[in-house]
Amino acid sequence: MTLFTEFGRYLLMLKGMFSKPENMKMYWKELMHQCNEIGIGSLGIVIIISFFMGAVSALQTAYQLVSPVIPMSTVAQIVRDTVILEFAPTLVCIVLAGVVGSKIASELGNMRVSEQIDALEIMGINTRAYLVLPKIMASIIVIPLLVVLSAALGIYGGQLASTTAGILSPSQYETGLLQYFQPYNVFFALVKAYTFSFLISSIPAYYGYHVEGGALEIGRASTKSVVVSCVSILGADYVLAAILLH
Amino acid sequence: MIEVKNIKKGFGERTVLNGVSVTMQAGKCNLIIGASGSGKTVFMKLMVGLMVPDQGEICYDEKDFNKLNNEEKKEIRQQIGMLFQGSALFDSLTVEQNIMFPLNMFTKDTYAQKLKRVNEVLERVRLKDVNRKFPAELSGGMKKRVGIARAIVLNPKYLFVDEPNSGLDPQTSLVIDKLVQELTLEYNITTVVNTHDMNSVMEIGDHIIFMYQGKKEWEGSNKEIIFNKNERLNEFIFASEFLKDAKDMRMLEQTGKIDNNRDMDKLIG
Numbered sequence: 423m424t425l426f427t428e429f430g431r432y433l434l435m436l437k438g439m440f441s442k443p444e445n446m447k448m449y450w451k452e453l454m455h456q457c458n459e460i461g462i463g464s465l466g467i468v469i470i471i472s473f474f475m476g477a478v479s480a481l482q483t484a485y486q487l488v489s490p491v492i493p494m495s496t497v498a499q500i501v502r503d504t505v506i507l508e509f510a511p512t513l514v515c516i517v518l519a520g521v522v523g524s525k526i527a528s529e530l531g532n533m534r535v536s537e538q539i540d541a542l543e544i545m546g547i548n549t550r551a552y553l554v555l556p557k558i559m560a561s562i563i564v565i566p567l568l569v570v571l572s573a574a575l576g577i578y579g580g581q582l583a584s585t586t587a588g589i590l591s592p593s594q595y596e597t598g599l600l601q602y603f604q605p606y607n608v609f610f611a612l613v614k615a616y617t618f619s620f621l622i623s624s625i626p627a628y629y630g631y632h633v634e635g636g637a638l639e640i641g642r643a644s645t646k647s648v649v650v651s652c653v654s655i656l657g658a659d660y661v662l663a664a665i666l667l668h
Numbered sequence: 669m670i671e672v673k674n675i676k677k678g679f680g681e682r683t684v685l686n687g688v689s690v691t692m693q694a695g696k697c698n699l700i701i702g703a704s705g706s707g708k709t710v711f712m713k714l715m716v717g718l719m720v721p722d723q724g725e726i727c728y729d730e731k732d733f734n735k736l737n738n739e740e741k742k743e744i745r746q747q748i749g750m751l752f753q754g755s756a757l758f759d760s761l762t763v764e765q766n767i768m769f770p771l772n773m774f775t776k777d778t779y780a781q782k783l784k785r786v787n788e789v790l791e792r793v794r795l796k797d798v799n800r801k802f803p804a805e806l807s808g809g810m811k812k813r814v815g816i817a818r819a820i821v822l823n824p825k826y827l828f829v830d831e832p833n834s835g836l837d838p839q840t841s842l843v844i845d846k847l848v849q850e851l852t853l854e855y856n857i858t859t860v861v862n863t864h865d866m867n868s869v870m871e872i873g874d875h876i877i878f879m880y881q882g883k884k885e886w887e888g889s890n891k892e893i894i895f896n897k898n899e900r901l902n903e904f905i906f907a908s909e910f911l912k913d914a915k916d917m918r919m920l921e922q923t924g925k926i927d928n929n930r931d932m933d934k935l936i937g
Contacts, residue, residue, distance in 0.1 A: 546745035
């Protein structure tokens with residue numbers, strides 16, 4: 423299948439998600455279920471990654487700042503900006519592409535192979551609307567929140583690592599955090615978070631929903647969805663940076 | 669009533685169904701039989717709207733399903749119940765939640781009313797104390813019965829059953845066949861069963877359609893099948909010596925004579 427055919431099918435899947443819900447209450451329940459699965463389910467890994475990401479970033483920045491004319495509080499400033507601009511939205515979303523993406527692809531793939539999607543279709547339910555849309559909406563709601571949490575934890579991790587290592591005092595770190603702070607960076611991070619959360623839910627949903635075959639194909643779809651999601655995140659990251667940071 | 673008119677379906681160069689026309693008899697068990705690859709599954713998927721035919725019509729009460737808009741299709745689909753080969757129960761839901769799912773989606777009943785209906789259909793398929801169990805905790809036969817319960821919970825007008833006996837022991841297969849037949853008569857459902865199982869053919873086949881290489885080769889009832897002269901059908905249905913014997917016995921019982929081309933002396937000798 424060519425890239426254009428796949429992209430066409432992907433767009434058709436997205437278009438097919440929008441129809442009048444058979445029962446709003448059931449759709450709401452499914453949305454809440456997905457918010458819980460994606461948000462709470464990924465919380466642990468996001469906390470661990472974010473904390474260590476900030477800590478290592480602080481230590482490595484301090485190691486590279488050898489010039490006596492640059493104040494050490496700059497470490498906090500660099501940690502803040504790298505975490506907000508890149509690490510929290512991009513790195514966390516790449517990890518979530520693996521965690522959430524493979525889960526979405528394998529769940530839908532398994533439902534397809536075991537005819538559960540057919541069973542829903544025969545009942546008269548729009549499966550794209552009932553199965554795919556809540557996953558994408560839940561990701562768009564929850565993942566930006568995880569990115570904000572990740573940024574906060576990353577900055578805190580940097581503070582803890584740099585004070586524990588005796589590089590900076592807590593007050594020096596706080597001073598550095600407030601230096602040249604640009605609120606636009608937070609806006610940029612959120613734009614990235616919303617874009618990536620759409621990509622890491624819709625791409626695996628596409629691969630999972632269109633699985634044909636058996637267990638082997640579910641595994642392949644899951645792997646392919648993670649790879650394509652990661653590449654898409656990197657591509658979108660570059661495009662957004664080129665558009666929004668100039 | 670379901671009418672299939674001159675239906676054709678292919679995948680790439682390969683033609684799977686080539687001009688099949690058949691009318692499913694209302695309130696009866698209609699069986700589609702045929703060897704693997706004869707187009708039975710595609711035929712059923714076309715009838716329930718999971719696939720679109722390349723040519724031809726599938727009419728529910730004289731309305732061509734594929735020419736209806738989405739809302740009209742939904743209305744017809746809500747009159748359809750289907751039991752899948754692998755039961756297709758939702759893994760993450762309990763038996764009770766599985767059966768209650770169509771009620772939650774399409775009715776405004778209270779929880780108590782829905783639970784009452786769930787227990788009614790569970791009792792009808794002769795299952796007890798399984799409400800809180802997950803599909804993974806059930807045997808193959810129990811899964812099929814839960815699948816049937818879910819299929820009939822909204823009182824469907826049409827029931828489609830795909831390979832009801834696959835993976836089941838002969839005794840459980842008979843129980844499932846009997847259940848399908850009883851439900852067909854009790855609720856006056858038009859049932860369409862896709863099967864390979866010769867027990868099912870002889871026991872519940874009010875109307876049998878034999879498919880051969882994408883075409884309808886023979887059509888009749890389980891009473892007529894014994895006397896049929898179609899070579900392909902006989903080769904398929906009475907494949908073993910044991911089944912040939914059974915056919916002869918049934919023929920002897922019904923007509924007082926055996927009409928076959930078998931060398932009986934050789935068989936006895």
